[in-house]
Structure formats: structure tokens, C-alpha cells
Amino acid sequence: MLGGTLDTLPLVVDLDGTLVRTDMLHETSLRVLRDTPWDLWRIPVWLPQGKAVVKQNLATRARFDPQHLPYHEPLLAWLREQKAAGRKLVLCTASDMAVAQSVAGHLGIFDEVMASDGSQNLGGKVKAASLVERYGDRGFDYVGNSTADIPVWRHSRRAIVVNAPAALAVKAGGLCEVEKVFPGLPMGLRVWGRVLRVHQWLKNLLLFMPLLAAHELGNSGAWMALVLAFVSFSLCASSVYIFNDLLDLESDRAHPRKKARPFAAGAVPVWKGLVLSVALLAASYGLATRVGGNFLPWLSFYFVLTCAYSWILKRLMLVDCLALAMLYTVRVVAGAAAAGLSLSFWLLAFSVFLFLSLSFVKRYAELEVQLHSGKRKAHGRGYYTTDAPLVQTLGITAGYGAVLVLALYLNSDAVLRLYGTPEIMWGAVPVLLFWVSWMWMQAHRGKMHDDPLVFAVKDKASLAAGVAFALVLALGSLGWNW
Known part of the structure; x- marks a missing residue:
């Protein structure tokens, strides 16, 4: 006109x-x-x-x-x-x-x-x-x-x-x-950082857990292998995140927060995501071959499991949370393989229960968002929004199960062998009890991020709990005369 x-x-x-x-x-x-x-x-x-x-x-x-x-x-x-x-x-x-x-x-x-x-x-x-x-x-x-x-x-x-x-x-x-x-949407470094989900690379620090738990901090060879493994795992994870986002476009667009993701919002073309995903995976496997040990098979297992999660498992009630817990735990197992360390039964059991709790936190937070949006069923998931209270109960139970495993571990022979003052280690139990309870309280109040680990690294109470936990471990390791 x-x-x-x-x-x-x-x-x-x-x-x-x-x-x-x-x-x-x-x-x-x-x-x-x-x-x-x-x-x-x-x-x-x-x-x-x-x-x-x-x-x-x-x-x-x-x-x-x-x-x-x-x-x-x-x-x-x-x-x-x-x-x-x-x-x-x-x-x-x-x-x-x-x-x-x-x-x-x-x-x-x-x-x-x-x-x-x-x-x-x-x-x-x-x-x-x-x-x-x-x-x-x-x-x-x-x-x-x-x-x-x-x-x-x-x-x-x-x-x-x-x-x-x-x-x-x-x-x-x-x-x-x-x-x-x-004009179109901007495609700067910040957008590409969101595409790669660089902040999610924090999860891959779990690769270093076996090294810390085994008190092998002076093992320079293991450190070099783990740093290379960290980069390899991060590239693989970014490749998988991109692929998952591409397969989950419709569900993300129906989500109040996820609709702003670069592919869901149309800020980055789909074809660029596919090309980048393949390139990242190739680079990841190239690095993995240089790590040695059994790292490559565990990286492959992670890739296959996460693809299965993207295609099928995330649509299956409860199975999705179990798969997420396994994806966290595989990082710990892959870290032990990269460093050439044997994996402790206690560390494995603790990881499974703790990560299962965090997986339920993630799903509970999503259900709460959908519930407040007036949705009856979570889009692309096997849950109804009315399932939120039961998911909360299952998650809290799993979290306290991790605390119980830690308490039993503190009464084992391994603690007497690894720690100079094992009595101090009992201080880790109330710290972990607080943190698990705190995370679920924040989820209940609707303050939880879509990813609980990302929330934890930005949350002051969680960071304080992490410092307290590390301090207890350090004092227990070094020994302290009462």
C-alpha cells in the first residue's frame, strides 16, 4: 500500500x-x-x-x-x-x-x-x-x-x-x-557456542573422577590421556547434541524455553547442523584413537547409546531417565579406561544412583514447565504432567540411595587404605544430603534449569556444597591430628 x-x-x-x-x-x-x-x-x-x-x-x-x-x-x-x-x-x-x-x-x-x-x-x-x-x-x-x-x-x-x-x-x-x-537472526560466536552447547562440556569433567578417587593426581601420563579424552568426548558430545536437536525440533519448538535453541528457532540452517555434526564426530574419533586403552570402545558405546536415546529411548517412560543416568556414568567408566585405572565398585554404584536422581530432576523440571503451560502430556515424551509427583519421589529416593552408598563406602577397607584420617570423611555425608535435598527443593520451586549440572555450576549453594565436599576429601586424605 x-x-x-x-x-x-x-x-x-x-x-x-x-x-x-x-x-x-x-x-x-x-x-x-x-x-x-x-x-x-x-x-x-x-x-x-x-x-x-x-x-x-x-x-x-x-x-x-x-x-x-x-x-x-x-x-x-x-x-x-x-x-x-x-x-x-x-x-x-x-x-x-x-x-x-x-x-x-x-x-x-x-x-x-x-x-x-x-x-x-x-x-x-x-x-x-x-x-x-x-x-x-x-x-x-x-x-x-x-x-x-x-x-x-x-x-x-x-x-x-x-x-x-x-x-x-x-x-x-x-x-x-x-x-x-x-533482516535475519544473527549467527555470531555466541550462537555457534549454543549450537555446540559448550557449557555442556562441563559434564565431561566426570572423566577425571576415577583419577581423583584413586588418589593418582601425580600420574602425569594419566593426566595427558584424560585431557585428550576430554577433548574427544566433548567433540563427540557436541556432535550428538546437534543431532539430537535436529531430531527433536518439533518437541523443542513446543517447549517454552527450548524453542529458543538455534535450530528450533531457525537461527542456524538444518543442513549446516548435519555437516557440523559429522565433522565433529570424525574429529572426536580421530583424537580417541590417540588416547589408547579401552577408551575408544567406551566412546563408541556412549555414541550408540545416545543415538538410541535420541531416536527411541527418550520417548519411553522411565527408560529415558535410566538411559540418561547411564550416559553420565559412561563418562566415569571412559575416564577410568583412558587413565588405565581399575574402576571401583563403590564409585560405579555411587555414580549410578546420583546420576539417576539428576536425570529425574531434569524430567521433573520439564514436566513442571509443561504443567504450568496448561499441557496434559509432555510433547515427545512418555509422561503425563500429572506424573510429576511420582517422578519427584523416584528421584529423591535415588539421590538418597547415592548418599547411602557413600556412607557404606566410608565403612569399607578402601577408605582406611586411601585416607589418612577416615573419620573426617563422614563429613561428606551431610554435605551430600544437603545438596541432593537442595536440588530437589529448587526443582520443586520451579527454579531448576533444563540441565541440573548446568544449574549446579551457577548456583551459589551448590558451589558452596562442592567446596565443602572437596575440603572434607582433602582433609581426610592429608590427615589431621585431633
Whole structure:
């Protein structure tokens, strides 16, 4: 609308990367990979028949909720203003017609839908020719985001450039008048740090637990192996986190906090995540071969288990928490393998109970968030929000089980052998009791982060408990004359 008069020319809007901050071909491929991965082997059969056939087959096999797609909200708000002013809106996309109609039906602002139909892939020059045939040369304005839209802008009256670099707006301006520019989301170091989840690397410090528990702090060879193992495990973990985020896009978008994650929000393209995930995994395995010992098999076990968690286990009630506890515990076992140390029964039992409690904390916190959002069932999980009290009970019981294992360990022969003043070690029991109780109290009050270990390293009470625990261990090790 210019000069307060109704603009009679239709406004044609692209879908992928424009109206939504993602590519629906990538999205449908991921959903097929997650739900029916065996169908991906049919792509080489479909591809000779044309890209439109591939899109149609993937669209018929992939279920998605258009409500949770990462829409470009400023653009969407402007389109609604245009619609309210009486302008004709057309959704024109290279995505399959089933996908386009689903999005158009949800938004309710489009008068027409043009899309790939299984025989013709409506992109680039084909899209431009179809629009010229329907509306005439310079008979429409076009909203696009990529170089594939240049043939369309060549025949448009005006261009609206979305989610694109400044150079593309300049190119579009050389073909037609640029009416508006809608910037994309930033992709700085902070965003990539969130993609890699660098803060989650703190969990991999668990690799050093066997070294500390065995009182082998002076073993320089073990330290070198563990540092290399830490980097390898961190790269592998980041690879898995990325892959998990890609498979869990819909659930993350339905979550009040997780919807801001880079892939869920559309800040980082899906294809970049896939490439980065493979590259990180390759680098991780390259480093793992230099660690030696049995580290590589345990790293492989972690990778297989976490993939199983991403695909299946996280949707199974209780099994998901057991799997999470195992993923924590495997880090401890892998650390012992990297350092060439035998794993203590006490350390293993303590780890299983403690990490099971933390896994239940994580799930309980998620259920509480969903409950307060008015949800009856946790999206993509096997729990109802009414299960929260029982999950809380199971988690507290597991946490106190870890305290019991610690108390029994303090009465064992190993403590007499490793600690100069074993009596002081009993001070670790009330410290751990406080911390487990404190974590669950914070979860009950709705203050828990999605990851309890991340919460703990930022929480003053948890840090104080950690210092007190370390001090007790140090005094018990060095000995203290009463």
C-alpha cells in the first residue's frame, strides 16, 4: 500500500527461508529419518523421477505441526497488515503442495497457494515463468530470501528481501524496486557456542573422577590421556547434541524455553547442523584413537547409546531417565579406561544412583514447565504432567540411595587404605544430603534449569556444597591430628 491507496497487485510470498526460518525439504527429511529411517533408502529411486517427486514422497511420510514452525514474526505481522488492507496474498513455494497447504491453512491469510505438485518443482526460473503466466510481467510483488529468487525478482514490480545478506538486497535492487528488507537472526560466536552447547562440556569433567578417587593426581601420563579424552568426548558430545536437536525440533519448538535453541528457532540452517555434526564426530574419533586403552570402545558405546536415546529411548517412560543416568556414568567408566585405572565398585554404584536422581530432576523440571503451560502430556515424551509427583519421589529416593552408598563406602577397607584420617570423611555425608535435598527443593520451586549440572555450576549453594565436599576429601586424605 502506497499513499494510503489499496495496492491491487498481488503480494507473492516464498515459504522456505522466508516465511519460515527453515527449509521444509530438510525438515521433512529429518522427520522421515526420525520416524521411518528405512524410507530414506528410497530417495535414490525417487530422485531420477525429479526433485518434485522426492518432495512429494517425503511430505506424505512426514507429519509436522505447522503451529510450531519458526515463522519470521516481523514479516508475518507485516503480511497480516497487508491482508487487513485488502491486498491479495499468494503463497508460492518450491515445497510440496501438502506442506504449503498445511502452512496456509494454519495461518489463514493466503488467498492462493502455488507449490510443487509431484510433477513440477516450482522453484527458480519455473516459479518465475508460472507467476508471469498467471499475473503478467511486473504484475506482482515478491517476497524472497535467496539467489534462487533472482529470476522471480527479474519479473517483479517490487522486491521484499527477507533473511538475506545485504549483497542479495543490492542484486534485487538492480532488477526491481526493493520495498522492504527484513533482516535475519544473527549467527555470531555466541550462537555457534549454543549450537555446540559448550557449557555442556562441563559434564565431561566426570572423566577425571576415577583419577581423583584413586588418589593418582601425580600420574602425569594419566593426566595427558584424560585431557585428550576430554577433548574427544566433548567433540563427540557436541556432535550428538546437534543431532539430537535436529531430531527433536518439533518437541523443542513446543517447549517454552527450548524453542529458543538455534535450530528450533531457525537461527542456524538444518543442513549446516548435519555437516557440523559429522565433522565433529570424525574429529572426536580421530583424537580417541590417540588416547589408547579401552577408551575408544567406551566412546563408541556412549555414541550408540545416545543415538538410541535420541531416536527411541527418550520417548519411553522411565527408560529415558535410566538411559540418561547411564550416559553420565559412561563418562566415569571412559575416564577410568583412558587413565588405565581399575574402576571401583563403590564409585560405579555411587555414580549410578546420583546420576539417576539428576536425570529425574531434569524430567521433573520439564514436566513442571509443561504443567504450568496448561499441557496434559509432555510433547515427545512418555509422561503425563500429572506424573510429576511420582517422578519427584523416584528421584529423591535415588539421590538418597547415592548418599547411602557413600556412607557404606566410608565403612569399607578402601577408605582406611586411601585416607589418612577416615573419620573426617563422614563429613561428606551431610554435605551430600544437603545438596541432593537442595536440588530437589529448587526443582520443586520451579527454579531448576533444563540441565541440573548446568544449574549446579551457577548456583551459589551448590558451589558452596562442592567446596565443602572437596575440603572434607582433602582433609581426610592429608590427615589431621585431633
